[in-house]
Amino acid sequence: MADTTGHPLDGAHTEIAPPPPASPAVKEEEEGPAAAPAEEAGPDMSWLPPGKKPLADGLYDAIVMGTGLKECIISGLLSVMGLKVLHIDRNAYYGGDCASLNLTNLYAKFRPEGSREPSAALGSNRDYNVDLVPKFIMACGNLVKILLHTKVTRYLEFKNVDGSYVFRQGKIYKVPATLDEALMTSLIGLFEKRRFRNFLSYLAKYDEKDPNTFGGYDLTRMTMRGLYDKYGLDEGTRTFTGHAMALHLDDTYLDRPALETVKAIQLYVYSLERYGKSPYIYPIYGLGGLPEGFSRLCAINGGTFMLDHSVDEILYTPEGMAEGIRHGDEVAKAKYLIGDPSYFPKDRVKVTGRVVRSIILMDHPVANTSNSESTQIIIPASELKRHHDVYLAVVSSAHMVAAQGKFIAIASTTVETANPLQELEPAVRLLGNYIERFDSVEETFAPLEDGSKDNCYISSSYDATSHFETTAEDVLSLYQRITGKELDLTISADTTDADY
Secondary structure, three states: OEEEOOOOOOOOOOOOOOOOOOOHHHHHHHHOOOOOOOOOOOOOOOOOOOOOEEEEEEEOOEEEEOOOHHHHHHHHHHHHOOOOEEEEOOOOOOOHHHOEEOHHHHHHHHOOOOOOOOOHHHOOHHHOOEEOOOOEEEOOOHHHHHHHHHOHHHHOOEEEOOEEEEEEOOEEEEOOOOHHHHHHOOOOOHHHHHHHHHHHHHHHHOOOOOHHHOOOOOOOOOEHHHHHHHHOOOHHHHHHHHHHHOOOOOHHHHHOEHHHHHHHHHHHHHHHHHHOOOOEEEEOOOOOHHHHHHHHHHHHOOOEEEOOOOOOEEEEOOOOOEEEEEEOOEEEEOOEEEEOHHHOOHHHEEEEEEEEEEEEEEOOOOOOOOOOOOEEEEEOHHHOOOOOOEEEEEEEHHHOOOOOOOEEEEEEEEOOOOOHHHHOHHHHHOOOOOOEEEEEEEEEEEEOOOOOOOOEEEOOOOOOOOEOHHHHHHHHHHHHHHHOOOOOOOOOOOOHHHOO
16 A cells, blocks of 8 residues: 655645636637537656556655665655655555564564464553564664754654663673763773773873864774773773774774774763763654654655565666566556665675574563663673674563563574574573573675665665664665765754653
8 A cells, every 4th residue: 555645735735816718709709619629638647668657656766675774864864855755565554674573473473384473471552562683772872963964853752761771791781981980880890990091091081173182193094903902901992982982883994093993982981970870762652653753754745655666677678787676567666776785685785794692581680780671781792702793672661562571582693503592592591580581593695886876775684783883874875876965964962852
C-alpha cells in the first residue's frame, strides 16, 4: 500500500476568483460558434519502458530503498532540500535492520518454525520493543546534532543510559572520565592515577584553535602513541582510553595523529559531564522510533512511502548509470538511487566481514554495575587476545522496552573464528542466568564505489559496536556524496531542544 503525503501547506492556499463568464449569446456574438472542447493532455509517459506502468508518480529526484536509520535520515534530509523522494521497503514495517520487535515478532523472526511461544516468565508481549541492532547515542555526538538540525527531536523522547563500563583482568569497572573519577577509580594503581589525571587535565584545557593550550605539542603531527608516552600511561590505561572513551575499533589509531583521538575523548567527557551518569542517551520505546521520526519528516515534506513493496530490479542506462527501479510491471526513475546493500546487485558491494549478535532476555541487572537499569560494557580486544572488541548493551523497562523487572542484553562482536557464538561467551558469562537467547550471524557489506560513476549511493552494513558513532559517520559520508556538500552540523548539542 502506498502512503503518499503532500506538503502540510498543500490545499491551504488562497485562490483569486476568476471574473464571471459572459453569457452564451454574448460569447457567440463576439467569438462565433463555440469549438468542440479539446481533450486534456495527459502526463508524458514516453520515459516508461514498453509494457510497464509508473510506480506511484513515476518520476522522482531520489529513490531510497530500505527504511533503516541511515536511509531514513537521508530521505528526510533530501526532502527538506526540496527533492521529490520515493521511499520503498520490502518489509511491511519501518526500520529494516534497525527495527524494534515485540515478543511475538521476535520469536517469529528467530524461531520461524513456530514451535516456540514466548515464555510466560517474560510478561506481556506489548511491553517489549527489542532492537535488532542495539546502539547507544553519544549525547553530544553527530547523531544528536543531526536530530537537532532536522528537528526530529520533536517526535522522540530520550533517557540517559545509567553507566559506561570496561572489562579488565576479569572484572567490570566504570570508565573514569573526569579528574575526580581518575583519582577514585580502582581500575588503575595509585601512581597511574596521577599520570592519567594529568593526561585528562591536559585534554580538558586543549583547544585546537588556541595555541596557548597546546603545551608545546603539535597534535596534528604527534601520534597518539607519542602523546601517551609523554604522560607515561601504561598499556592498560591506553587500552580503556582508546577503546572505551575514544571508541576506536582497533589499535591502528595509535600511529595516527593524536588530534583525532583527543577530540573523541573530549566528546566523551563533554557528553558525560552534560548528563552525569554516562555519555549516552537512548530513545524511550527503543531505536525503532528513530527511522520512523525521519520518515515522518520526509512525508511532511512531500515524500512518498511504499512499504511491503519489493525492488525486483534496478534499471541502468546503456552507459551503466542507475536510472530507476522495477516492482512487478511498475517502474519509477530518479537521478539518485540510495539504499542499503541488500537492495543492490552483488557486483556493486563488497563483503567486509561478519557480525555475531546475541539478544538475551533476563530478570536481573548485570552484576557489578551498581544495579544499572541500562549500561554499556566494552571488553577490549587485548583482554581476550583478539583483534576486535566485544560489546554488551543492556536496557530495561526504564526505557519502556521490556516488562517491569526484565532486562534485554545484546552482546556483539566482529567474527574472527569458525565458532562465532563462542566469541561472545566472555560477554555472556558476565550476565549470569537468563530466560531466553536469540543468536544471529550476518555478513556485512560496504559499497565498492562512491556513487559518482553509477548513481548508486549505498550505505554500509551496521557494525558490531554498541554506539552510533560509526553510523553517523556513514550518514554524513552518504550526504556528502549525494549532494556534493557537507551537512551543516554547527548547531550546538547544548541547545535546549536537546534536553531530555
